[in-house]
Amino acid sequence: MQDFFQFITDNEQMIYLIILMMFLGVEVISQVPSILHTPLMSGANAIHGVIVIGAIIVMGESDANNYLAMSIGFIAVIVGTLNVVGGFVVTDKMLGMFKSDKKNNSNN
Amino acid sequence: MLSTSLLLICYLVGSVAFILGLKMLSSPKTALNGNRLAAVGMLIAIGGTFLFYRNSNGEPLGNLIYIFIAIAIGATIGTLGAKKVKMTAMPQLVSLFNGAGGLCASLISIVEFNRIISSNTINQISTGFLLILIADLLIGSVSFSGSMIAFAKLNGNIKKVTSFTGQQFINFGILILIIFLAVLVVNGSVNTSLYFYAIFSLALVYGVLFVVPIGGADMPVVISLLNSFTGIATAFAGFLYSNQAMMTGGILVGSAGTILTLVMCRAMNRSLSKVLLGSFGAKKTATGESAERDYKEISVSDTAMIMNYAHKVMIVPGYGLAVAQAQHACHDLDKILTDKGIEVSYAIHPVAGRMPGHMNVLLAEANVPYDELEEMEPSNDEFPHTDVVLVLGANDVVNPAAENDPASPIYGMQILEVDKAKQVIVNKRTMHPGYAGISNALFYEDNTSMLFGDAKNVLEQIITEIKSM
Known part of the structure; x- marks a missing residue:
């Protein structure tokens, strides 16, 4: 206690x-309206990719001769980056497709 | 000292960008910029870590080359995956990325634990720190293995819903065992490492058992829940390093994800515990007798005729539409009817598709303006004044069993009440039940006609017919 x-x-x-x-x-x-649930989920998904900072610190502080720590850290940085970059790129791609009626008419 | 302040400022800017970005993501007009703002915040937080991070001895980060190589690999795979993905496969991709985050969290705690063990300082580490380390490992691993199963299920690699009696007890037992092992680790017994890795393995098994019994239609809720798990794991990792950016990002996503999960449960009128415990869709046909009743078929030209003389048409798209890649044909039909002065709108169920809001993304891909998409409640008000409802590849979200058959596994879910319209035309390839494996009484209603065929094909034929009228 x-x-x-x-x-x-x-x-x-x-x-x-x-x-x-x-x-x-x-x-x-x-x-949030239900129309945006998917992009929101994937955007939030990208934000928790901030975990990659932890992976970077872990690897940056490891002794370069400690192969186990280095390789685990290496994988951690890869998957962490995958989470961040993939998450933001895919959300961007999705949201780029959302168009309002007004915008559509002015394009035509 | 200066670098510490600069790092704090970077994290502060990053955190504010996360909050504003997430806020902007909740409105269609600002969402795109919101996502970009959050990405810039992330860049600042990560860049700041590289430039200004100093450990307790005042040294900057080492092994930079390896870190950059790892980042390059991760970024390349992430970008390619995100660019190449089909919109129909979005839920899989989100759960894959989520699993990656979870794995990252558990790997961090493993390295950190090994560092403590090898420097023999476990007795100097506070209980709180160890508990957080274990919590990070536990939640990260559950999120990782759970997301992988979710990925396999959504991708169609796992089709069966596996549940066995006593599964809940086994899950509960595993949790108890994990808590017991955690106490052993914290008390610093002899085999600390062994117990630590036992927790890791059990957590992975738990993640699998946690997702395996959850049926198709409930997957969206699970993805959202796992998303918030990874957020919480991130926050724990942030606590370990007293890292504000990780804490704010993690907690923000953790609590937002939890709320989103509950919002979805509400949309389906199911409690979270029911989603997690009940294996949805495991029972095959609860309403077996309806399968023997007769249904009416309608031809393409009759459909075109009925639509041509309607005043108001509503389209109810489902995942089948996306699988048939018929979004564009659907939009073309919508345009032709609108040009003829017929009122057309789309009724979108919150869980249409494979994840909440998925259908909106799929239609957006086909350039359907989002103002034409109507949510469930306004749609249900409009069905009684609608001449023709065209159901394209949707099934469970229009199943009246949800309202009037307590034996049905989807009983209690709010549905689109299409049967209130004057005429319902249901396009399906065959009479097979939907993703949740439940038969649909709607197909046998008096005002329902079945239009069999591939959605894209059928829509194109209808368009040709209407053009020639």
């Missing part, structure tokens, strides 16, 4: 950040 309270005290700011972000996430999304 001592540990638990110590942990809360040590990470006070982080815990605040988490809780506020949770509310923000709910607030930001709750108004």
Whole structure:
């Protein structure tokens, strides 16, 4: 129990950040129309690809002679980048296709 | 010191870009820029890490060449995959990318754990830190293996819905076992590594067992849920490194994903626990007797005739339309009818297609303006005033069993009430039941006629007929 309270005290700011972000996430999304659910999901998918930063740090701090850490880190950076780049590119491609009636008429 | 501040500023800018980007993604007009804004934020956060990150000894990142090679590989595969994907395969791709993120999270915690073990400092690490490390491993691995199964299911590699009695107990048992092992790891027993890897394996197995019993029509909910899992894993990893960009990005997606999951459940009028526990569509034909009733067939020229003299036509597109690549033909029909002064609109069920909002993307690909697409509730108000409803490759979303047959596995889901229209024409290739494997009483209604054939083919014939009238 001592540990638990110590942990809360040590990470006070982080815990605040988490809780506020949770509310923000709910607030930001709750108004989304169903037409955008797919792009939203894939865009959000790309955003959690920020995990790649963790992979970059892990690899950047590994001892270059520690082959196990290096290879696991290498794979982590690859899949993390895949998540980020793939996610943003595919969302962009999808949203590029959405057109409103007005825009369509002016093109014709 | 300066670099630390610069890094914090980069992360701050990145986080704000994520929030604004996500906000902008929730309106059709700003969505494209929102996505780009989030991508720029990501670039700033990653670039800042390369330039300004310093470890506790004040050293910058090493192994840069290898990192860049890995990034180049990941970026190339990601870009190619994203560029080449067909819009019909979008759900698979999203779950694949999501699985990649989950794998990344669990690999990070493995490397971090090995570092702690090899430097023999496990006794100096706080319990909280270890627990977060394990949570990151657990959620990341579940998200990874779950997403892979979801990918295989959506891609058609796994067709069966596998469920066995007592599955829920096994899942529950695995969770208990994982918690037990986590306690052992935290207490720093002798075989810490062994327990840690046991958690890793169990988490992978759990992810598989978690997704395997979930049926076709519920997959969208699962993808969204797994998406929020990866978000949470990202946030845990951010906690490990006290990295604000990872924390904000992760939590934002985690909570947004959870809300999105609940919104979808509401659209299907199913509780999340039902989705996760009940194997949807495993029962074959709950309404077996309707399969023996008679249905009416209609010819292409009769269909063209009826549509030509209608005042209001509504099109209900389903995944079958996309599989037949008939979106463009559908839009052509829509244009011809509109030119003749007939009111045409599309009724889109929130879960039409293979993921929520999927149908909107598929129609957008065919240049159908999004203002013509109507959501479920306004559509249901309009059906009684509609002369002809053309159902193209949709099945479960128009199945009246959802409203009046408590024995049906989709009972309780809100549907498009097409049977309220004067005339319903259903285009299907055969009488086979839909993705969820449930027969449809709509096909045997008095005002329903069946128009068999490939959607694209049939639409093109209708267009030719109408043109000649």
